[in-house]
Amino acid sequence: MEQVKNNQWWLPKSKLIPRVREERAILMLCIGIALVFWIGVKMSQEYISTKKIELHFIILPNQAFRKAPPNNMSIQLKGSGWNIFYDYLLNSRIHLTYDLSKRSSIRLDEKRLLNDIRNRLSAEKLTFFNLSHSNFRLNLEPSLDKWVPIRAITELGYQSGHYLSRNIEFEPDTVQVSGPESVVRPIYEWPTEKLILKNLKNEYEGQLKLKATSPELHLFPDAVNIKVPVEQITEKTLFVKVQVKNANQQYRLFPSQVRLICNVGLSQFNALNSNDFEVEVDLSNASQQIGNTVPVMVNRQPTIVTNVRIEPKVVEFYVVKKELN
Numbered sequence: 001m002e003q004v005k006n007n008q009w010w011l012p013k014s015k016l017i018p019r020v021r022e023e024r025a026i027l028m029l030c031i032g033i034a035l036v037f038w039i040g041v042k043m044s045q046e047y048i049s050t051k052k053i054e055l056h057f058i059i060l061p062n063q064a065f066r067k068a069p070p071n072n073m074s075i076q077l078k079g080s081g082w083n084i085f086y087d088y089l090l091n092s093r094i095h096l097t098y099d100l101s102k103r104s105s106i107r108l109d110e111k112r113l114l115n116d117i118r119n120r121l122s123a124e125k126l127t128f129f130n131l132s133h134s135n136f137r138l139n140l141e142p143s144l145d146k147w148v149p150i151r152a153i154t155e156l157g158y159q160s161g162h163y164l165s166r167n168i169e170f171e172p173d174t175v176q177v178s179g180p181e182s183v184v185r186p187i188y189e190w191p192t193e194k195l196i197l198k199n200l201k202n203e204y205e206g207q208l209k210l211k212a213t214s215p216e217l218h219l220f221p222d223a224v225n226i227k228v229p230v231e232q233i234t235e236k237t238l239f240v241k242v243q244v245k246n247a248n249q250q251y252r253l254f255p256s257q258v259r260l261i262c263n264v265g266l267s268q269f270n271a272l273n274s275n276d277f278e279v280e281v282d283l284s285n286a287s288q289q290i291g292n293t294v295p296v297m298v299n300r301q302p303t304i305v306t307n308v309r310i311e312p313k314v315v316e317f318y319v320v321k322k323e324l325n
Contacts, residue, residue: 049077049084051128053117056097057138063100064143064180068215070133075117079126090122100140110134144181147174150210150224151189157198158230165231165265166304170224175210179217190219197228204228231265233306238262238274242296242315246284250320253281258296258312262305276302279310283317292316 053073059065075094077084096116100106113134121128152168175190193209208226213219241257258279264272278300293314301308 045081046078047081047084049088050074051077051087051094052092053094053096053132056095058097058099058101059140060101062143063104063140064178065216066139066141066180066182069138070136071215072132074132075128076130077121077126077128083125087122087126091120094120096120100138104141105137105139107137108134142181143178144184145176145178146184146187147176148187149174149189151191152208152226153191153194153211154228155194155196156200156228159199159201161232162201162230163233163263163265163306164304165229165233165267169227169229171227172221172224175224176220177213177217178220183214183216192224192226195226195228200228200230203230231267233263233265234269236262236264236269236272238272238277240274240277240279240310243278243280243299245280245282248283251283251317252320254316254318255312256315258310258315260298260308260310262301262308264305268304272302272305277308281315281317292318 051074053075055069055073057065057069077087079087094117096113098106098108110131113131114128117128117131150170150173152170154168156164177184177187177190191211193211195208197204205225205227207223209223210219210221238260239257240260242253242255244251244253260274260277260279262272277298279296280299281294281296283294293316295314296310296312298308298310
């Protein structure tokens with residue numbers, strides 16, 4: 001039995017292992033040599049690569065660009081793989097810096113940009129082409145910081161019997177806009193991104209981004225907390241006296257007051273009264289009118305009410321003649 005077992009090994013174990021290791025080492029050496037030659041051949045060939053360019057400007061703190069410079073620039077490089085790799089290792093991006101602290105404008109034409117780029121390449125044998133931006137002028141002007149109110153852009157839907165109980169609230173309610181004076185000065189408000197809410201029943205609170213700005217402007221903050229107060233609404237009826245506008249003589253109205261119906265939140269129901277509204281008739285063309293009726297218009301109403309209606313919608317007017325002594 002022992003003799004049969006020994007016959008299964010046709011080579012001694014002590015001689016097999018060193019031979020396998022020797023052959024594996026020779027194979028790895030051959031692969032390594034082939035890889036070195038392959039890399040050498042490949043890296044000696046010509047390639048085209050795209051390199052990013054960053055523009056930096058030194059300007060005074062109270063100055064701003066009238067139109068922002070390009071955010072991203074790029075150029076294509078052509079050369080051997082070794083040169084492109086060497087240039088990338090030393091500097092993955094090209095940084096161009098221009099001092100505008102003592103001047104108000106600068107013109108960057110293609111010739112100047114290409115010369116500045118050439119001076120910052122680490123490999124001399126590289127050629128370049130296809131500059132993404134060229135031939136542009138940058139002008140400086142005084143900067144301006146301005147605080148303006150925020151305007152909500154919303155698309156709100158409510159469950160039946162529910163609506164806004166008061167104005168939408170922001171925290172903070174203003175935003176600082178900074179940039180060139182000619183661009184900032186005409187701005188009197190800043191909109192939010194559109195807020196879409198459906199089937200509102202309860203008060204909503206969340207954060208809302210402000211609308212993206214142009215590159216030459218900066219916003220602080222760029223997002224605000226928003227509160228959309230929603231509650232159940234009910235109908236309320238009030239009687240409001242009709243005011244006369246643009247009358248060139250004394251008139252009497254009939255009726256002198258109208259019934260005003262509106263929707264209001266339950267929390268504001270008792271606080272709402274007739275003094276919160278102003279209804280009027282315009283009698284500037286009363287003498288030229290046919291008949292003696294004039295429409296009634298709602299001139300002022302609180303923001304907490306909706307669906308305002310008046311009855312009647314027209315009233316009669318009569319001239320009041322003074323009695324002679």
